[in-house]
Amino acid sequence: MFGTQLENVRKTIPLVHNITNYVTVNDCANILIACGASPIMSDEIEDVKEITAICTALNINIGTLNQRTIPAMFEAGKISNHYGHPIVLDPVGAGASSYRTHITKKLIEEINFSVIRGNISEIKAIAVGSDTTKGVDANKGDTVTSDNMDSVVAFAKEFSQKVGAVIAITGAIDIVADSQKAYIIMNGHPMMSKISGTGCMLSAITAAYIGANQDNIIEACAAAVCAMGLCGERAFAKLKKDEGNLTYKNRIFDEIFHLTPDILEAGARYEVC
Amino acid sequence: MFGTQLENVRKTIPLVHNITNYVTVNDCANILIACGASPIMSDEIEDVKEITAICTALNINIGTLNQRTIPAMFEAGKISNHYGHPIVLDPVGAGASSYRTHITKKLIEEINFSVIRGNISEIKAIAVGSDTTKGVDANKGDTVTSDNMDSVVAFAKEFSQKVGAVIAITGAIDIVADSQKAYIIMNGHPMMSKISGTGCMLSAITAAYIGANQDNIIEACAAAVCAMGLCGERAFAKLKKDEGNLTYKNRIFDEIFHLTPDILEAGARYEVC
Amino acid sequence: MFGTQLENVRKTIPLVHNITNYVTVNDCANILIACGASPIMSDEIEDVKEITAICTALNINIGTLNQRTIPAMFEAGKISNHYGHPIVLDPVGAGASSYRTHITKKLIEEINFSVIRGNISEIKAIAVGSDTTKGVDANKGDTVTSDNMDSVVAFAKEFSQKVGAVIAITGAIDIVADSQKAYIIMNGHPMMSKISGTGCMLSAITAAYIGANQDNIIEACAAAVCAMGLCGERAFAKLKKDEGNLTYKNRIFDEIFHLTPDILEAGARYEVC
Numbered sequence: 001m002f003g004t005q006l007e008n009v010r011k012t013i014p015l016v017h018n019i020t021n022y023v024t025v026n027d028c029a030n031i032l033i034a035c036g037a038s039p040i041m042s043d044e045i046e047d048v049k050e051i052t053a054i055c056t057a058l059n060i061n062i063g064t065l066n067q068r069t070i071p072a073m074f075e076a077g078k079i080s081n082h083y084g085h086p087i088v089l090d091p092v093g094a095g096a097s098s099y100r101t102h103i104t105k106k107l108i109e110e111i112n113f114s115v116i117r118g119n120i121s122e123i124k125a126i127a128v129g130s131d132t133t134k135g136v137d138a139n140k141g142d143t144v145t146s147d148n149m150d151s152v153v154a155f156a157k158e159f160s161q162k163v164g165a166v167i168a169i170t171g172a173i174d175i176v177a178d179s180q181k182a183y184i185i186m187n188g189h190p191m192m193s194k195i196s197g198t199g200c201m202l203s204a205i206t207a208a209y210i211g212a213n214q215d216n217i218i219e220a221c222a223a224a225v226c227a228m229g230l231c232g233e234r235a236f237a238k239l240k241k242d243e244g245n246l247t248y249k250n251r252i253f254d255e256i257f258h259l260t261p262d263i264l265e266a267g268a269r270y271e272v273c
Numbered sequence: 274m275f276g277t278q279l280e281n282v283r284k285t286i287p288l289v290h291n292i293t294n295y296v297t298v299n300d301c302a303n304i305l306i307a308c309g310a311s312p313i314m315s316d317e318i319e320d321v322k323e324i325t326a327i328c329t330a331l332n333i334n335i336g337t338l339n340q341r342t343i344p345a346m347f348e349a350g351k352i353s354n355h356y357g358h359p360i361v362l363d364p365v366g367a368g369a370s371s372y373r374t375h376i377t378k379k380l381i382e383e384i385n386f387s388v389i390r391g392n393i394s395e396i397k398a399i400a401v402g403s404d405t406t407k408g409v410d411a412n413k414g415d416t417v418t419s420d421n422m423d424s425v426v427a428f429a430k431e432f433s434q435k436v437g438a439v440i441a442i443t444g445a446i447d448i449v450a451d452s453q454k455a456y457i458i459m460n461g462h463p464m465m466s467k468i469s470g471t472g473c474m475l476s477a478i479t480a481a482y483i484g485a486n487q488d489n490i491i492e493a494c495a496a497a498v499c500a501m502g503l504c505g506e507r508a509f510a511k512l513k514k515d516e517g518n519l520t521y522k523n524r525i526f527d528e529i530f531h532l533t534p535d536i537l538e539a540g541a542r543y544e545v546c
Numbered sequence: 547m548f549g550t551q552l553e554n555v556r557k558t559i560p561l562v563h564n565i566t567n568y569v570t571v572n573d574c575a576n577i578l579i580a581c582g583a584s585p586i587m588s589d590e591i592e593d594v595k596e597i598t599a600i601c602t603a604l605n606i607n608i609g610t611l612n613q614r615t616i617p618a619m620f621e622a623g624k625i626s627n628h629y630g631h632p633i634v635l636d637p638v639g640a641g642a643s644s645y646r647t648h649i650t651k652k653l654i655e656e657i658n659f660s661v662i663r664g665n666i667s668e669i670k671a672i673a674v675g676s677d678t679t680k681g682v683d684a685n686k687g688d689t690v691t692s693d694n695m696d697s698v699v700a701f702a703k704e705f706s707q708k709v710g711a712v713i714a715i716t717g718a719i720d721i722v723a724d725s726q727k728a729y730i731i732m733n734g735h736p737m738m739s740k741i742s743g744t745g746c747m748l749s750a751i752t753a754a755y756i757g758a759n760q761d762n763i764i765e766a767c768a769a770a771v772c773a774m775g776l777c778g779e780r781a782f783a784k785l786k787k788d789e790g791n792l793t794y795k796n797r798i799f800d801e802i803f804h805l806t807p808d809i810l811e812a813g814a815r816y817e818v819c
Contacts, residue, residue: 015408022295022568023575023587029296029469034518039469040408041296044339050370066590097596135561135586196575196585244803245580246796250519257517288681295568302569302742307791313681314569317612323643523792530790
């Protein structure tokens with residue numbers, strides 16, 4: 001089914017406004033192009049009003065949030081809501097500092113997000129106030145496994161209902177849930193955790209997918225998650241013995257660039273529950 | 274002819290001060306080194322005075338302009354003018370927001386630029402007030418073709434006369450014009466548009482070329498445009514079937530790194546009119 | 547001996563807080579992962595207090611310092627001192643502007659650094675007030691050679707005694723000194739100077755190494771310097787004829803990623819004096 005979602009990205013070339021961290025911003029730009037979308041970055045409050053207005057979707061990532069860019073996030077979010085543009089929130093490091101957790105909660109209060117994507121520790125931090133996030137990585141104690149799967153799915157559905165956004169919890173197993181149903185996605189490769197920013201990149205392409213598939217946010221989000229994971233697998237299969245994490249990153253982009261609807265359909269591994 | 278311009282870059286290793294966006298800044302740094310120059314980045318107003326003074330050329334790129342860095346752009350521009358250093362302006366996204374268009378116009382009013390380089394929509398936005406820019410990409414309706422070539426060349430010459438800078442309009446066909454003559458450059462490959470920041474990188478190396486060839490700005494600029502386009506072609510020729518945009522980017526840098534005067538002379542494709 | 551230091555990084559996965567420039571920040575993040583550590587970036591003063599508290603080590607790099615981030619550097623430094631976390635200072639461009647030199651000196655006055663790592667011109671600028679730094683590169687007149695080695699080693703030891711930090715002067719020959727002894731390190735390859743940020747990357751992994759080896763700062767720092775240089779050599783050995791600086795960068799990361807204690811032990815080339 002996800003082939004259609006990808007096709008729509010390639011057909012409509014959604015323009016995605018990103019207010020994102022300066023660590024992985026170049027990767028977000030290039031992966032948006034690779035997946036078929038077009039990126040623009042702007043975090044100046046005087047500029048975002050018009051930039052976000054001409055875009056199809058917005059991607060807010062708090063990875064290097066600061067007092068100058070936070071007001072731009074709120075402004076862009078409100079304008080996107082006004083125009084009905086879908087928005088992704090990536091609460092990088094929520095739970096690692098109370099500042100990040102606080103800003104994330106305020107963003108969720110004041111803006112209607114279409115998708116909130118994070119690792120399990122980040123999502124728990126904003127949903128239940130835990131503070132187990134290890135820097136920008138999930139805490140091992142929080143890992144989603146087949147044992148705690150049912151409770152994590154229930155938690156995701158409940159949190160989705162509360163905030164009105166699709167919740168994407170990504171890690172070794174990914175969960176994409178709204179209040180009614182959840183995709184449990186098995187795509188991906190452990191080597192993806194050896195690259196800085198695979199989460200940020202996924203949030204960026206999720207914005208592209210939901211921008212191009214606005215009447216079907218949860219499927220679009222699940223398609224993006226499968227696409228990223230599948231390309232992680234395919235890139236790893238081509239990795240030579242002495243190649244490490246930076247060459248692996250290049251190969252993931254190359255796979256995203258060449259991904260076709262057929263390859264995505266054939267490779268997506270998920271269950272719906 | 275352009276071999277000499279490249280030789281001068283490699284001989285003099287111009288130090289280029291960049292006030293540029295945080296999206297493609299690393300690419301600007303590495304492509305400056307690849308072409309034979311040396312980069313420095315500084316956007317703090319208290320720091321730029323001395324930094325720009327010790328440099329050979331300045332590259333101002335408004336891709337992620339903000340209230341903190343804009344005053345530094347004006348300051349660095351004025352000091353470069355004071356010392357007679359050549360300056361490139363890259364008005365990223367001019368026409369996409371009135372803020373970007375406004376700041377660009379004010380920069381052009383207050384600073385004497387040697388080269389203004391942008392896509393056709395950006396240049397039209399600042400020259401005639403159109404607002405057709407699609408994010409950071411040119412609008413398809415603005416594309417330079419053999420049909421509208423004469424009028425675009427006339428427009429570029431006229432705008433050059435008005436602002437006193439060489440105008441470089443880059444896209445599938447590139448035009449580099451002063452008030453008297455224009456280079457129409459055919460180098461390049463469509464795949465270059467699949468990388469974020471080929472324009473930014475070109476502006477950076479243009480600053481290096483004009484820094485090393487200060488008595489011949491238009492030829493230096495045309496040489497930089499040919500060099501970038503030619504390396505885009507040569508990189509594509511080596512691209513394997515399953516390689517995508519990030520590997521392509523690596524290969525462009527590799528070609529810029531190994532470009533020799535002879536290869537540039539042999540590969541440059543342009544007309545003068 | 548340095549195998550142990552590397553092993554400790556891989557075993558303890560130190561979380562490294564980076565306040566660094568936006569030019570090479572992505573490389574710092576990915577090389578930290580490649581070497582076995584975990585990166586987090588935060589430069590907002592309201593955020594750094596808690597972020598630096600949960601980290602193992604801090605890396606302060608002034609490459610694109612500005613009025614917003616400088617107070618965050620001081621804050622993070624003081625908190626790291628409070629917790630006894632080791633800190634690296636990378637005074638990028640000290641000597642190229644009086645602003646950079648001044649901020650660096652103030653940082654050294656107010657914060658106890660474990661390691662100060664820079665090129666010879668930067669270190670001389672902060673130690674003796676020279677201003678020979680050529681942008682972000684060392685001045686050729688300052689180069690460490692076998693002829694001036696003894697005096698540079700004596701200078702490094704003296705400066706180390708004065709400021710209480712290990713001094714790492716890196717270039718074609720690297721010197722890592724405390725007040726008592728110095729490592730003279732021969733690893734590395736000239737091609738490393740053709741990549742933007744090898745110094746920044748080295749500072750980042752130095753923070754990881756000293757974070758994982760807190761009772762032996764000088765050996766940890768020397769191990770990091772050998773590791774980076776050795777991987778530069780190994781990456782160059784695999785570089786194909788038409789590959790340039792960006793592919794070379796990828797290969798360095800791949801080597802850092804696959805570096806083992808045995809390879810490091812066998813390849814480290816240094817003398818102690």
